[in-house]
Each structure stands twice: as C-alpha cells, then as structure tokens.
Amino acid sequence: MSNDPVIMKPDANKGLDDRLYTVKYEVDEENSHLAVIDSETCVGCEMKPCISKCPAEVYRWLEDEQVLEIAYENCLECGTCRVVCPYDNFEWEYPRGGFGVAYKFG
Amino acid sequence: MTETQVAEVGTAETGMPDKLEFDVIVVGAGPAGLAAGTVCARAGLDTIIIERGRKPGTKNMMGGVLYTRPTAQVWPEFWKEAPLERCVIEQNQWIMTEDSVIKMGYRSPHFAEGVPNCFTVLRVKIDQYFAEQAEAAGALIINETKVDEVLQDDGHVVGVRTGRADGDVYAPVVILAEGVNPQLTCALGMQEDLKPDVAAVTVKEVLRLDPEIIEERFGLNEGEGATIEMFGAPTRGMLGTAFLYTNQNSLSLGLGVLLSEFAEIPDTPHDLLQELKRHPAVAPLIEGAEPAEYMAHLIPEGGYNKMPTLFGHGVMIAGDAAQLVNGLHREGSNHAILSGKTAAETAIDAHEKGNFSAQVLGHYRQRLAETAPTIADLRKYRKATKFMEHHPVLSVYPALAAWAFEQMLTVDDKTKRQKQWEIIKEALRRRKPWGMAWDAIDGGLSFI
Ligand SMILES: Cc1cc2nc3c(=O)[nH]c(=O)nc-3n(C[C@H](O)[C@H](O)[C@H](O)COP(=O)(O)OP(=O)(O)OC[C@H]3O[C@@H](n4cnc5c(N)ncnc54)[C@H](O)[C@@H]3O)c2cc1C
Ligand code: SF4
Ligand code: SF4
Numbered sequence: 184m185s186n187d188p189v190i191m192k193p194d195a196n197k198g199l200d201d202r203l204y205t206v207k208y209e210v211d212e213e214n215s216h217l218a219v220i221d222s223e224t225c226v227g228c229e230m231k232p233c234i235s236k237c238p239a240e241v242y243r244w245l246e247d248e249q250v251l252e253i254a255y256e257n258c259l260e261c262g263t264c265r266v267v268c269p270y271d272n273f274e275w276e277y278p279r280g281g282f283g284v285a286y287k288f289g
Numbered sequence: 290m291t292e293t294q295v296a297e298v299g300t301a302e303t304g305m306p307d308k309l310e311f312d313v314i315v316v317g318a319g320p321a322g323l324a325a326g327t328v329c330a331r332a333g334l335d336t337i338i339i340e341r342g343r344k345p346g347t348k349n350m351m352g353g354v355l356y357t358r359p360t361a362q363v364w365p366e367f368w369k370e371a372p373l374e375r376c377v378i379e380q381n382q383w384i385m386t387e388d389s390v391i392k393m394g395y396r397s398p399h400f401a402e403g404v405p406n407c408f409t410v411l412r413v414k415i416d417q418y419f420a421e422q423a424e425a426a427g428a429l430i431i432n433e434t435k436v437d438e439v440l441q442d443d444g445h446v447v448g449v450r451t452g453r454a455d456g457d458v459y460a461p462v463v464i465l466a467e468g469v470n471p472q473l474t475c476a477l478g479m480q481e482d483l484k485p486d487v488a489a490v491t492v493k494e495v496l497r498l499d500p501e502i503i504e505e506r507f508g509l510n511e512g513e514g515a516t517i518e519m520f521g522a523p524t525r526g527m528l529g530t531a532f533l534y535t536n537q538n539s540l541s542l543g544l545g546v547l548l549s550e551f552a553e554i555p556d557t558p559h560d561l562l563q564e565l566k567r568h569p570a571v572a573p574l575i576e577g578a579e580p581a582e583y584m585a586h587l588i589p590e591g592g593y594n595k596m597p598t599l600f601g602h603g604v605m606i607a608g609d610a611a612q613l614v615n616g617l618h619r620e621g622s623n624h625a626i627l628s629g630k631t632a633a634e635t636a637i638d639a640h641e642k643g644n645f646s647a648q649v650l651g652h653y654r655q656r657l658a659e660t661a662p663t664i665a666d667l668r669k670y671r672k673a674t675k676f677m678e679h680h681p682v683l684s685v686y687p688a689l690a691a692w693a694f695e696q697m698l699t700v701d702d703k704t705k706r707q708k709q710w711e712i713i714k715e716a717l718r719r720r721k722p723w724g725m726a727w728d729a730i731d732g733g734l735s736f737i
Contacts, residue, residue, distance in 0.1 A: 189555040199559045202494065202583035209343065236551060238492045238558040238585035259585040260348065262470040263490045263558075266483045266587065267548050276472065280341045280452050281433030288495045288539070288582045289350045289412030 191235045211282035215255040218274040233264040311337045314460040316436045318345035320622045321608025322466035323419040324363045324629030330428035332637045341435040346416030350584040355410045359623035371418045374409040374536035375514025376401045385522040386691045390570045409534045446603035461645045462636045469587045469609040480597035485548035487591035492558040493543030496578035523565045526684025593671035600650040605632040627661040676735035680728045
C-alpha cells in the first residue's frame, strides 16, 4: 500500500449506476458545461475532493494521463465540485438552457 | 441593439418574446421567482420570468415540506387545489447511532384542521402549479433559457443577456431568484461564491411505494403524512441531517452534510445514502420500495452572516440566491416565497415612483424585516452552524444518549442508582466536565 491519501474507497459508489439510471437527462452533445482550469493544479491536489464529493461520479482520476476525466453527461448540476475544490480550479456553469438534468419528481 | 437584431427576435426558432422591454424581469422559476412574478403580474406590471429548465421544477428538488401559511400569502387557498402529497400531522426527530435510535415526535390532528400547517411536496409538480398561477396572473414564462449575464449601464442593472440568439431583454428592475449557486449575483459583485463551510451537499431518492403500505407502516390515514428528521449516525456525526418523508405513493429519503466536514473523508454522498437505507430502523420502512429517481442539490448554510446586500440599482435578490435558508428548521421555500413576494411589492412601489435606484429598492430589506420572520429567524440562528461545528453535538452526544437509554431500559441485577452512576461516569469519560459546561454555555448563547 502506498501512503497516498485515499481519494475514494475502492468499493465506493457501489450501485450508483442503478441510481443514475433513474435520472432523465437531455444531454448537450456539443458542449461540456464543466471544465478544469489548470490540469497541473489537479496533479498537486492531495485529496481531490471533487471526485468523492460529486454525487454523480462525474470525475475520475486518470493515473496514466494525470488528468481528471469529466463525464459531464451525468452531472446533476448541484455545484458541489465547484464549491469543494480547494483551488477554485473549475470553470463551472449550468448547461445551456433546456439541456442537462430533467427531474420527473424533484 | 441594432434594428436587424431586434427584427430577428421573436421568431419561433428563438422562442424569445416579440418584444424586448418589460416592467420586470425575474430570473429563475423556483418558489422565489414564481412568487415574485405572480405578485408583479397581478399588479399589472409587464412581467417576464426566465427559467433554464425545460419546465419550472425540472431542475429543482427539496425534502420537501411546504409550509401553508407563507405560501398562501401569495397563492391564497392553494392547498385546496394544488398537487400536494400528504398533509403532515406527525413530525419526528430521531437521534441515531449506527444501529440504534432514540425517537421523539409530535403528532396532532390540529395540523390538518383549518389552514393545515404543512404538506409534503415533489418540486416538479408543485413548481409547475405555481408557474400556472403566475401565468394566470399575466406573467410570461420563458423556459429552456439560461440567463448568462446581467446587463448594466452606468452601475444600474438594466436587463439580462440570455443564451439565445439575440436574447437580450430589458427592464428597469430585475429580480434575481437563481437559487443556491449564485452565479449572476457573484458576477455582479453582490456577494462571494459559496465556500465549503457554508454549503451542504444533499442527495435524495424518491422511492415508490403503495399508499396503503405507507399508511400502514407510518400509522397514517389516507392523505395524512409523517416526517422524520435524523441526526447523528446518518451523517457519521458530521454537521448535517437525514430525512424520510411520506408522499402520496412514494417516500423521499435523503441527507445533507456540510462540505467542509465531509471533504475530510473519502466517502461519497451516495455511500452515505446507501448506508442510511441499510440502517435497521430505516430499512423496514423502505422495504420493497422501488427507486424512482435520484437527485442532488446544495443547501446554503451561511444564514444571516452570509446574507448579501439584498438590493442594488435596478436589482433585488430573493430566495436561496440571497442565502435565506434556516437549515436548522428545514425552512427555505417559505423564505423564498416571502422574499420573492416582498421584492415584487418593492418593484411595484418603484414603478409607482418611477425610481429604481438602490434607495427605493432598499425598502425591500426593510419590508422583509418588518413583514416576514425571515431575517429575524436567520439572525437568531446566526451562531448555530459555528456552534455545531465546534461542539460534538452530532457525534459524542447521540452515542452517549443511546447508551444511557439502553442502560436504563435493560433490566438486570443492578439497581437503578448504580445505573445512574454508571451513566454519569460514562458521560464524563466521553466528554470532560469543562467540555460539557462549554457545550451548554455556548449552546445557550448560540440558540437562545
Ligand atoms: C435536500 C433539500 C431539502 C430541502 N427541504 C426543504 C423543506 O423540506 N422545506 C423547505 O421549505 N425548504 C427545503 N429546502 C430548501 C428549498 O428547496 C429552497 O430554499 C428553495 O427551493 C429556494 O427557492 P428559490 O426559488 O430561491 O431557488 P430554487 O428553487 O433553486 O429555484 C431557482 C430556479 O432558478 C433557475 N435558474 C438558476 N440559474 C438560472 C439562470 N442563469 N437562468 C435561468 N434560470 C436559472 C433554476 O433552474 C431554478 O428553477 C430543501 C433543500 C434541499 C436541497
Ligand atoms: S478538487 Fe479541484 S484541484 Fe483538486 S482535483 Fe478536483 S478540480 Fe483538481
Ligand atoms: S455539479 Fe454536482 S453533479 Fe455536477 S459534476 Fe459537480 S458535483 Fe458532480
């Protein structure tokens, strides 16, 4: 085992796929509404809290490339990643009007 | 804007209205924006409400308990026809450890009499009902349209720029009801963005269950509802709460945790929700219920200390965008509605005076303080979040209280006096006397 900080437990988010399956989205195929400002900052970010605090597992750390992968289609538009990032490293906005999550119950 | 640009606006393709000038622009069709839009339109103001979702409500979620009296100030007797879930006659507070729970609650038929106290709701349905009321009053609601920028002229807000082609819209007064992520008000410099110590991440699941089963499990008659707020183990002692509410044919189960504390551990919000579903006191209540929807949202926890200046030249802020949430009492929609209404009344007044300066719009804050409990309540609890962060209220005490209950209720060969002594000793072992004294004194100062 390395001494690296635990970003996320190995079995975290078990069953989340089933949860997200219940959510309706209108995906904006052309634009991602989420972006990291500086990838280097992420490399030095110890806990990478955006990964574990995102309720929809939008972020994944790619060890080989040393970048954050962003599955923006799954985003629930809560804002947590932006707020929890210790380095204000997000370019965060809501999807274009009409796109993104479309709750049935709320 | 050039002539040609103006001519293009209003085609079916853009979906924008034919004209570009209104008396009032409201950004966001949540409770705050819809209340503001309804009140403005009723007074005869030419009102546009701009919402980014496909329809009002589709971006929104809450627990959620809707309080009747504040809501009726804008939509009188709405409860007789609105799509509500259940009339809440029983409210419970559970203090929990990993496998045990101390239950407290209050149930009374009075809550269903006359003007019922509150109802459970699902936001997609109720927001659309409020939107219909706003439209009936004469407001124009434009969906699927995001406001990207607030337009200013010489320090005065004069309109908004939407994401649509040629989508600039103008009005002498703009009410910003954009909800918890204050993108527009931050860009205007009216407040700072949320920080982890003043924002809670929340997740919720709607679980479908037959009405008869709900009524049997929760001891309810038809149409009656119950709520459970849960403290302690569901948030692992971190600052936050969990909740289980009964809807007509579903349950709403969710939790929220303050981000500054949550960021310290590797678990995800979804993990905590799954853990909650397995809790021995929760599992039997949701047994057999079918997952219908999963959702996430932030709650602003900054309260009075983080409340921005609510107005500027040509602009007012209402609802979550202005941090008007009393997290301790799960009240937000009521403050959103009352602040939206009060901002609207101030806009009407400004139109009568023909003056949209901050001096006139500043009456909004004063009015809100005088006519609604919002500001006084936020002020009262302004130290509560800090108190909860600095004292082990949700970690040490729930476990200790549960242990004490277990000792007193277990019948064995010890005398009751022996048990009391053991409880006192155990309490002092878990929390030193000066710690307890500090908790009590600071608690008194923070809450009374
Ligand atoms: C888990 C949870 C449980 C809660 N439980 C309760 C409860 O039981 N009782 C209670 O009273 N309150 C509760 N609240 C709080 C309550 O939901 C909020 O206080 C309330 O919804 C605030 O209303 P609002 O109109 O200010 O904002 P919102 O309801 O968030 O509405 C904002 C609207 O603006 C739109 N919007 C945002 N930006 C733009 C833009 N740029 N352009 C166009 N449109 C935009 C959004 O799509 C949205 O429709 C809860 C909140 C959460 C998260
Ligand atoms: S929290 Fe911010 S800096 Fe850290 S990994 Fe995520 S985006 Fe990068
Ligand atoms: S806004 Fe919420 S759901 Fe979307 S990526 Fe950020 S944390 Fe995840």
